[in-house]
Amino acid sequence: MTAITIAKGLTMGLRAAMEADPKVLIMGEDVGKLGGVFRVTDGLQKDFGEDRVIDTPLAESGILGTAVGLAMRGYRPVCEIQFDGFVFPAYDQIVSQVAKIHFRSRGRVPMPIVIRIPFGGGIGAVEHHSESPEAYFAHTAGLKVVACSNPVDAYWMIQQAIASDDPIVFLEPKRRYWEKGELDEDAEPDPLHVSRVVRPGTDVTVLAYGPMVKTALQASAAAEGEGKSLEVIDLRTLSPLDVDPIYESVRRTGRAVVVHEAPVNLGLGSEIAARVTENCFYSLEAPVLRVGGFDTPYPPSRIEEEYLPDLDRVLDAVDRTLDY
Amino acid sequence: MSNSGAAVDLGEVFGPSHRGDEPDLVQLLTPEGERVEHPEFTFDLDDEAIKGFYRDLVLTRRIDTEATALQRQGELGIWASLLGQEAAQIGSGRALKPQDFAFPTYREHGVAWARGIDPLRLLALFRGVDHGGWDPKEGNFGLYTIVIGAQSLHATGYAMGLQRDGVIGTGDPERDAAVIGYFGDGATSQGDVNEAFVWAGVFNAPIVFFCQNNQWAISVPIEKQSRAPLYQRAAGFGFPGVRVDGNDVLAVYAVTQAALQRAREGSGPTLIEAFTYRMGAHTTSDDPTRYRLSDELESWQKRDPISRVKAYLVAQKAADDDFFAGIEQEADELAEHLRSGCLAMPDPSPLDIFGQVFAEQTAELQLQHDQYADYLASFEGEHA
Numbered sequence: 001m002t003a004i005t006i007a008k009g010l011t012m013g014l015r016a017a018m019e020a021d022p023k024v025l026i027m028g029e030d031v032g033k034l035g036g037v038f039r040v041t042d043g044l045q046k047d048f049g050e051d052r053v054i055d056t057p058l059a060e061s062g063i064l065g066t067a068v069g070l071a072m073r074g075y076r077p078v079c080e081i082q083f084d085g086f087v088f089p090a091y092d093q094i095v096s097q098v099a100k101i102h103f104r105s106r107g108r109v110p111m112p113i114v115i116r117i118p119f120g121g122g123i124g125a126v127e128h129h130s131e132s133p134e135a136y137f138a139h140t141a142g143l144k145v146v147a148c149s150n151p152v153d154a155y156w157m158i159q160q161a162i163a164s165d166d167p168i169v170f171l172e173p174k175r176r177y178w179e180k181g182e183l184d185e186d187a188e189p190d191p192l193h194v195s196r197v198v199r200p201g202t203d204v205t206v207l208a209y210g211p212m213v214k215t216a217l218q219a220s221a222a223a224e225g226e227g228k229s230l231e232v233i234d235l236r237t238l239s240p241l242d243v244d245p246i247y248e249s250v251r252r253t254g255r256a257v258v259v260h261e262a263p264v265n266l267g268l269g270s271e272i273a274a275r276v277t278e279n280c281f282y283s284l285e286a287p288v289l290r291v292g293g294f295d296t297p298y299p300p301s302r303i304e305e306e307y308l309p310d311l312d313r314v315l316d317a318v319d320r321t322l323d324y
Numbered sequence: 325m326s327n328s329g330a331a332v333d334l335g336e337v338f339g340p341s342h343r344g345d346e347p348d349l350v351q352l353l354t355p356e357g358e359r360v361e362h363p364e365f366t367f368d369l370d371d372e373a374i375k376g377f378y379r380d381l382v383l384t385r386r387i388d389t390e391a392t393a394l395q396r397q398g399e400l401g402i403w404a405s406l407l408g409q410e411a412a413q414i415g416s417g418r419a420l421k422p423q424d425f426a427f428p429t430y431r432e433h434g435v436a437w438a439r440g441i442d443p444l445r446l447l448a449l450f451r452g453v454d455h456g457g458w459d460p461k462e463g464n465f466g467l468y469t470i471v472i473g474a475q476s477l478h479a480t481g482y483a484m485g486l487q488r489d490g491v492i493g494t495g496d497p498e499r500d501a502a503v504i505g506y507f508g509d510g511a512t513s514q515g516d517v518n519e520a521f522v523w524a525g526v527f528n529a530p531i532v533f534f535c536q537n538n539q540w541a542i543s544v545p546i547e548k549q550s551r552a553p554l555y556q557r558a559a560g561f562g563f564p565g566v567r568v569d570g571n572d573v574l575a576v577y578a579v580t581q582a583a584l585q586r587a588r589e590g591s592g593p594t595l596i597e598a599f600t601y602r603m604g605a606h607t608t609s610d611d612p613t614r615y616r617l618s619d620e621l622e623s624w625q626k627r628d629p630i631s632r633v634k635a636y637l638v639a640q641k642a643a644d645d646d647f648f649a650g651i652e653q654e655a656d657e658l659a660e661h662l663r664s665g666c667l668a669m670p671d672p673s674p675l676d677i678f679g680q681v682f683a684e685q686t687a688e689l690q691l692q693h694d695q696y697a698d699y700l701a702s703f704e705g706e707h708a
């Protein structure tokens with residue numbers, strides 16, 4: 001067992017993937033010599049060379065567009081988008097090309113591309129550095145979307161994503177990059193597209209992913225003091241959803257709260273609420289509630305703590321579903 | 325050339341010598357502070373004007389030093405230093421007329437200064453109390469743009485608006501207007517910037533593209549953005565490009581003024597590559613020792629944009645100790661204004677954001693506002 005951070009787990013996972021398969025490439029802005037602005041690719045260019053760890057020109061559409069061509073040539077590009085808000089210059093390549101080429105080629109041309117995006121707020125940054133764009137990608141047919149929430153998942157999930165023949169948007173909870181966990185490299189990891197109960201409970205199911213898993217866990221600890229038992233599920237996979245653990249839990253608790261930083265309107269919570277309602281209707285004691293960002297652009301950082309869901313906002317929703 | 329229209333043939337000013345592959349850069353004041361001639365560009369303002377530039381340069385650098393200190397003390401979330409780029413910004417910013425419009429990146433603190441923006445407004449953005457901070461219509465200075473390159477298209481569109489308003493090529497120096505769009509060397513790789521070049525060329529838009537080539541885009545050196553000198557790209561888009569010593573405020577002023585005048589007269593776009601150096605870190609979050617050598621920094625320190633102006637003024641006996649002391653005093657006062665203003669800056673109210681999304685408020689957002697207000701009120705008294 002080694003104590004590692006999420007950032008370190010990603011670095012180790014990337015290294016393992018590069019060692020396992022010479023076709024794995026890393027490309028992005030500042031990923032080489034600097035090791036990325038979050039140092040996630042630290043040391044990789046030194047060890048694998050400039051042909052495999054590529055400091056690209058400053059153009060996200062270029063990064064993703066050339067990744068398509070490299071993938072067609074048999075490579076497995078891992079593209080780093082420096083911050084969530086800068087994925088949009090690449091949006092066209094991702095949505096219109098990366099997502100569709102397998103389908104258009106009737107399966108002849110796979111797109112084994114991983115798009116790493118540090119996402120979410122809470123780091124006191126200026127505009128465009130704190131966004132949660134997952135719904136845009138989850139809404140796009142042909143893309144898979146996952147989010148890690150802890151160092152162990154970071155280590156395994158990045159390797160699984162790279163090994164997948166499908167394009168995967170890989171969301172990293174940037175404000176949790178430096179949080180620690182114990183990694184056992186010999187343990188058998190869960191498959192990539194699996195959701196997991198991270199804290200069992202009986203009264204309300206709280207569903208979260210990425211940075212909000214910690215918040216949900218904090219809320220469940222606080223609720224325990226008030227005699228309320230919350231079950232917390234780390235979704236891990238946002239598209240496809242792994243619905244069975246969700247339904248199983250909600251059928252027991254009868255109540256569900258979905259938490260994400262992204263705006264509530266048409267966010268992941270909307271899809272989960274709809275599916276739970278369709279599949280667990282007779283088990284529900286209350287409507288599925290959603291806690292998330294408001295329908296405003298991400299605010300200036302001095303008030304981001306108000307904008308972001310926190311322990312109190314989660315507990316408020318828990319109380320509302322219990323009082324229903 | 326003066327500010328009020330040019331007597332030279334502007335076609336000649338950006339003549340063939342700047343379309344070829346010769347790498348020379350326009351310089352009018354050497355790093356040692358000596359005035360030199362250039363066959364195509366002249367600086368024709370007097371020493372009083374140069375003293376004014378000196379003041380601008382020193383005060384701009386002081387804004388930067390003070391903001392960096394405030395960030396270190398936790399008062400700003402981040403700061404993007406312009407250290408080393410003062411001459412590029414003051415020279416170009418001072419070439420603008422009131423009716424011209426500037427589109428900045430996030431580093432144009434010197435241009436903001438030249439446009440009369442209170443630097444405290446810049447701090448508001450980096451402190452995290454505001455995303456914008458000023459009214460672009462006051463001072464004709466756009467909002468800082470963080471998404472690399474996006475503003476180059478906005479600048480081009482604004483210039484197309486000027487064309488349609490008939491405020492170019494009238495011959496009236498108070499009326500004819502142009503746009504200047506700023507971006508860095510890294511930005512020249514973005515699609516947006518290249519599309520802006522296409523548009524500006526095709527529509528002959530009255531715009532000056534002002535690229536500060538500070539040699540670095542965070543950790544990525546210019547060689548990784550372009551094999552050709554950046555100013556040469558202009559030729560492929562059908563307009564002139566020129567490389568100027570970005571640490572020479574006189575040359576930057578002269579070249580920008582000529583390019584703006586060309587745009588105001590209806591002769592179309594120009595690309596200026598101001599050859600300069602980012603003396604500091606990319607931002608306060610960055611550690612340049614990880615990717616660049618200190619001798620590079622040392623060689624650029626010898627080309628400092630401020631010391632050459634001082635050397636010139638001293639050699640000319642155009643400014644005495646009192647003048648320099650007076651500016652230091654002014655800089656101290658400016659720093660104090662920034663420090664006290666920053667500390668006193670109120671945080672926004674989280675309830676304000678709901679009213680700022682749309683021109684026409686929606687019932688949904690109003691409801692979110694009201695529910696959030698109730699939610700906040702439910703805590704009142706709890707912490708009393």
Ligand SMILES: Cc1ncc(C[n+]2csc(CCOP(=O)(O)OP(=O)(O)O)c2C)c(N)n1
Pocket residue numbers: 029058060082086089431470471472507508509510511512538540541542602606
């Ligand atoms: C679209 C986009 N991608 C990435 C970034 C992150 N980023 C911020 S500044 C920067 C480098 C910019 O370099 P350059 O254009 O040379 O300007 P400089 O910062 O040197 O003034 C990068 C990559 C961004 N702001 N926007």
